[in-house]
Amino acid sequence: MATAINNVVKIIYLNKNNASFYKTGDFIGMRFTNESGEQTDFGRVYLHRLFPYTELWTNISVMNKDSEEYGLIASIDDFDGESAELIKNELSIKYFIPKIKSILMLKEKFGFSSWKVNTDVGVVTFTVRDTYRSMIKIGESRIYVLDNDGNRYEIEDYNKLDKKSYKKIELYI
Amino acid sequence: MKTNSSICDKAKSLLSEKGVRESDILSFAYIDLDDREIYCDGYLVLTKDKLVRIFGQEYKEYLVSDIDKIDIEELISCCRVWIETKGRGELLSYLSFSAKNDVFKVAHTFEKLKNNEEPDADFPEEAYCPKCGMRYADIERKFCPICMDRGKIVMRMSGFFLKYKFKMLMILIMLVLMSALAVIAPYISSGFYYDQVLSKDGSFYGMIVYVLSLIIALRVFRLLVNVVNDIVSTRISAQIVNDIKKTIFKAIERLSVSFFTSRSTGGLMNQVNSDSNRIYWFFVDGLPVIIINSVQFLTVFIIMMFINPLLTVLSLLMVPLVALLIGKLFRHSQKLHFRRYSKERSMNGLLSDLLTGIRVVKTFSREKNESKRFDKASSNLARESRRVSNFASTAFPMVNQLVYIGVIVVWGVGGFMIIDGSFGLTYGMLLTFIAYIGMIYDPLYAFVNMMQSASESFSAMSRLFEIMDALPEVKESPNPVRKSVFDGKVTFKDVKFSYVKNRRILDGISFDIEPGGAIGIVGHTGVGKSTIANLLMRLYDVEEGEILIDGVNIKDYAFEDLHRNIAIVSQETYLFCGTILENIKYACPEATQEQVMQAAKAAGAHDFIIKLPDAYETKVGFGYKELSGGEKQRVSIARALLRDPKILILDEATAAMDTQTERQIQDTLDKLAKTRTTITIAHRLSTLRNADYLIVIKDKKMPEFGTPAELIKKKGIYYTLYMLQLEALKNAGIAED
Numbered sequence: 071m072a073t074a075i076n077n078v079v080k081i082i083y084l085n086k087n088n089a090s091f092y093k094t095g096d097f098i099g100m101r102f103t104n105e106s107g108e109q110t111d112f113g114r115v116y117l118h119r120l121f122p123y124t125e126l127w128t129n130i131s132v133m134n135k136d137s138e139e140y141g142l143i144a145s146i147d148d149f150d151g152e153s154a155e156l157i158k159n160e161l162s163i164k165y166f167i168p169k170i171k172s173i174l175m176l177k178e179k180f181g182f183s184s185w186k187v188n189t190d191v192g193v194v195t196f197t198v199r200d201t202y203r204s205m206i207k208i209g210e211s212r213i214y215v216l217d218n219d220g221n222r223y224e225i226e227d228y229n230k231l232d233k234k235s236y237k238k239i240e241l242y243i
Numbered sequence: 244m245k246t247n248s249s250i251c252d253k254a255k256s257l258l259s260e261k262g263v264r265e266s267d268i269l270s271f272a273y274i275d276l277d278d279r280e281i282y283c284d285g286y287l288v289l290t291k292d293k294l295v296r297i298f299g300q301e302y303k304e305y306l307v308s309d310i311d312k313i314d315i316e317e318l319i320s321c322c323r324v325w326i327e328t329k330g331r332g333e334l335l336s337y338l339s340f341s342a343k344n345d346v347f348k349v350a351h352t353f354e355k356l357k358n359n360e361e362p363d364a365d366f367p368e369e370a371y372c373p374k375c376g377m378r379y380a381d382i383e384r385k386f387c388p389i390c391m392d393r394g395k396i397v398m399r400m401s402g403f404f405l406k407y408k409f410k411m412l413m414i415l416i417m418l419v420l421m422s423a424l425a426v427i428a429p430y431i432s433s434g435f436y437y438d439q440v441l442s443k444d445g446s447f448y449g450m451i452v453y454v455l456s457l458i459i460a461l462r463v464f465r466l467l468v469n470v471v472n473d474i475v476s477t478r479i480s481a482q483i484v485n486d487i488k489k490t491i492f493k494a495i496e497r498l499s500v501s502f503f504t505s506r507s508t509g510g511l512m513n514q515v516n517s518d519s520n521r522i523y524w525f526f527v528d529g530l531p532v533i534i535i536n537s538v539q540f541l542t543v544f545i546i547m548m549f550i551n552p553l554l555t556v557l558s559l560l561m562v563p564l565v566a567l568l569i570g571k572l573f574r575h576s577q578k579l580h581f582r583r584y585s586k587e588r589s590m591n592g593l594l595s596d597l598l599t600g601i602r603v604v605k606t607f608s609r610e611k612n613e614s615k616r617f618d619k620a621s622s623n624l625a626r627e628s629r630r631v632s633n634f635a636s637t638a639f640p641m642v643n644q645l646v647y648i649g650v651i652v653v654w655g656v657g658g659f660m661i662i663d664g665s666f667g668l669t670y671g672m673l674l675t676f677i678a679y680i681g682m683i684y685d686p687l688y689a690f691v692n693m694m695q696s697a698s699e700s701f702s703a704m705s706r707l708f709e710i711m712d713a714l715p716e717v718k719e720s721p722n723p724v725r726k727s728v729f730d731g732k733v734t735f736k737d738v739k740f741s742y743v744k745n746r747r748i749l750d751g752i753s754f755d756i757e758p759g760g761a762i763g764i765v766g767h768t769g770v771g772k773s774t775i776a777n778l779l780m781r782l783y784d785v786e787e788g789e790i791l792i793d794g795v796n797i798k799d800y801a802f803e804d805l806h807r808n809i810a811i812v813s814q815e816t817y818l819f820c821g822t823i824l825e826n827i828k829y830a831c832p833e834a835t836q837e838q839v840m841q842a843a844k845a846a847g848a849h850d851f852i853i854k855l856p857d858a859y860e861t862k863v864g865f866g867y868k869e870l871s872g873g874e875k876q877r878v879s880i881a882r883a884l885l886r887d888p889k890i891l892i893l894d895e896a897t898a899a900m901d902t903q904t905e906r907q908i909q910d911t912l913d914k915l916a917k918t919r920t921t922i923t924i925a926h927r928l929s930t931l932r933n934a935d936y937l938i939v940i941k942d943k944k945m946p947e948f949g950t951p952a953e954l955i956k957k958k959g960i961y962y963t964l965y966m967l968q969l970e971a972l973k974n975a976g977i978a979e980d
Contacts, residue, residue: 094331094332095325095331095332095333095334096325096332096333096334097325097332114332122319136942163280163318163323163337164318164319165318165319165320166280166318166319166320166321166337167319167320168282168320177389178698179388179389179391179701180388180391180396180701180702180704180705181388181702181705181706182388184388184389189282191276191280191281191282192281192282192283193282194282196341197388202585217341219339219340219341220320220340221320221321221339221340221341222319222320223320240578241577241578241581
């Protein structure tokens with residue numbers, strides 16, 4: 071069955087042989103050479119992780135501003151030099167999520183909880199509605215906290231938090 | 244997350260150093276992430292000729308004349324703000340979602356400035372809590388959970404209970420009475436009985452039967468009070484819970500569709516069901532229990548001090564330790580309960596998922612795997628339930644042992660006092676005293692026990708106010724234009740709309756439909772075809788531009804008139820639990836059986852209905868007869884036709900039917916269409932073959948408009964779609980008209 075699908079559906083895989091990324095202003099652009107050797111400059115492109123929770127550097131879709139896909143990067147290892155650097159940089163910007171290092175305060179009142187946390191990019195305070203549902207567990211010990219405004223914060227491994235921080239979130243895990 | 248409502252002094256002085264006067268500022272925004280995505284205190288400031296970016300002491304300015312646009316791009320957990328200058332994008336800053344509204348305002352002011360227009364006065368402003376400076380968790384309600392006073396919430400909620408004041412007072416009186424009887428009982432049955440009845444010096448010496456009768460009478464009286472209290476409580480609880488449920492449902496029902504799309508149905512159902520019980524609990528069980536236990540604690544304490552102050556102090560020595568221990572154990576028990584609850588929720592979710600999708604499970608032969616998944620979830624729940632029971636059966640009895648140490652001490656010291664004859668302590672008094680020790684610990688258990696429930700009640704009250712205070716986004720005009728029957732002329736004038744800010748779905752849509760006209764809307768999935776129908780029905784309001792019916796803006800019509808004259812049949816049909824007849828009559832309850840049958844015939848529903856054993860009285864909906872997609876659509880069309888609307892919207896209304904049935908219904912609808920305006924949205928172009936005009940929607944715009952023949956001649960988007968479908972039909976051996 072899988073072979074049959076393979077024959078009818080074609081995924082365009084991008085690699086250093088058929089695509090190159092370049093800087094356009096503060097963004098990234100892509101040039102693509104098709105099988106017949108014609109080169110197209112797509113201008114600014116947008117990257118999107120297809121498995122954002124489990125795969126960081128594989129299966130990345132490259133699309134235009136209307137989310138129409140130009141092709142797929144199977145692995146970042148298929149690129150090197152400036153292209154690889156630009157892809158990595160663009161993905162880390164797009165998927166920027168502050169990582170919580172310690173929880174300085176967590177108080178629950180009226181169904182909202184107020185947090186003050188120390189992250190890898192500084193101290194921040196935020197409010198969470200329905201704390202239990204807003205803490206999304208990924209895998210064994212990773213947690214995403216979703217605040218009232220839609221911002222995400224990541225606890226990479228709750229077992230590695232200091233005891234005081236852990237105690238504050240223990241009830242919701 | 245904190246955002247500032249005014250520019251801080253440091254930034255102000257930096258601006259003034261650079262020659263930017265406060266009076267020159269047209270708009271500004273706080274930005275909380277710098278250009279390396281690190282938290283900072285920064286600002287974007289717009290004057291009539293400059294755009295300034297400040298990060299701490301770092302200052303950078305751009306000339307407004309050089310900038311083509313300011314764009315805010317939403318990433319996964321932050322926004323990227325950039326400017327376009329001479330076709331080149333330049334990063335200005337990043338910012339969290341919490342800070343984006345003000346930046347949108349700067350971008351909006353900039354756009355208006357560039358077009359020499361005045362910025363919109365009603366651009367939504369952010370609101371900050373004046374007390375703590377934090378942005379309100381809920382802007383519409385101006386609700387700050389940090390500064391919100393519990394007392395205020397209880398006061399506001401108690402207003403709701405005012406109408407039950409007499410019944411609640413009755414419950415309170417009975418609770419006080421029960422508490423007083425509980426306090427008197429040990430005195431009569433222990434101290435009084437030994438010292439006054441059995442002792443030779445007692446005033447009631449030998450009057451055993453008399454005193455026993457008194458004890459029995461007291462018991463019976465207490466029992467009666469208890470029974471009456473239970474009857475009154477049960478009666479008023481049902482009444483109050485019912486009232487709260489009605490209030491919550493009414494508050495929810497008046498809100499606009501956008502409110503429902505942003506919240507889960509399960510969450511709202513839970514809110515109606517559980518929150519009403521939680522609120523009731525606080526006022527009818529919780530609050531009186533606090534009062535009664537406080538009174539009991541104080542009364543018992545005073546009596547104990549009166550009997551023997553030294554023994555009182557000795558017996559209370561354990562109170563702080565016990566209180567501390569109970570608090571700690573309770574927190575742990577709460578954690579265990581919470582875990583059990585979460586496992587229960589997972590198991591129930593899985594069960595509901597599996598039963599609903601049982602056909603898929605069976606088709607793919609996944610029974611064994613699903614059994615394993617269920618076993619795991621069930622075992623998890625069993626394990627957590629075991630933990631809860633183990634803890635309950637060991638921890639709290641251990642605390643009781645601690646209380647018992649206090650009792651032993653009192654027995655010992657009291658015994659010596661009686662033998663010694665000091666402090667005038669008698670055996671009866673000692674017995675009374677020991678009975679009271681238990682009663683002084685009871686309130687401690689009660690207080691700790693109710694802490695969690697009280698906090699849940701406060702959350703429930705807060706959620707209720709959240710809904711009660713939420714304003715419907717689509718509001719009826721205070722002085723609406725009344726028109727019972729529309730002519731049916733529909734005009735869209737440069738309509739712009741987006742569900743999510745900055746993600747426009749329709750941009751500048753304009754068209755006219757004359758009364759009785761038929762228009763078809765064509766376009767790919769997700770281009771906004773159904774949005775046009777939603778806007779016409781006023782499920783949402785347009786962002787810019789206007790929609791007119793018979794020359795009057797739809798915002799000016801009364802909801803009642805608007806909804807009576809427009810009916811929509813959408814692809815996602817919903818039939819309520821009830822008979823087919825009730826479902827067809829839903830929008831027109833006064834219709835006769837004959838009218839219902841006529842509507843069903845016109846909708847092509849009559850033919851399948853008569854084949855059902857119970858015909859029009861067949862029960863449909865959850866747990867009853869399951870109709871196919873096409874059958875449901877036909878019932879929905881009948882429901883809409885019965886209303887006899889002046890404007891009929893068919894949004895993929897016949898998509899689930901075979902071509903022959905669709906054609907039959909189309910023919911009937913065409914006949915009916917002569918007296919009404921019809922808007923048809925469809926992918927299948929054959930559905931639109933009788934439309935007077937067609938609108939093609941693509942990339943938020945309306946690139947094509949005209950009669951089907953004109954559009955085919957034009958050889959544009961419609962032509963391409965038409966040829967594709969024609970080819971598909973030819974390949975399948977079916978010729979199109």
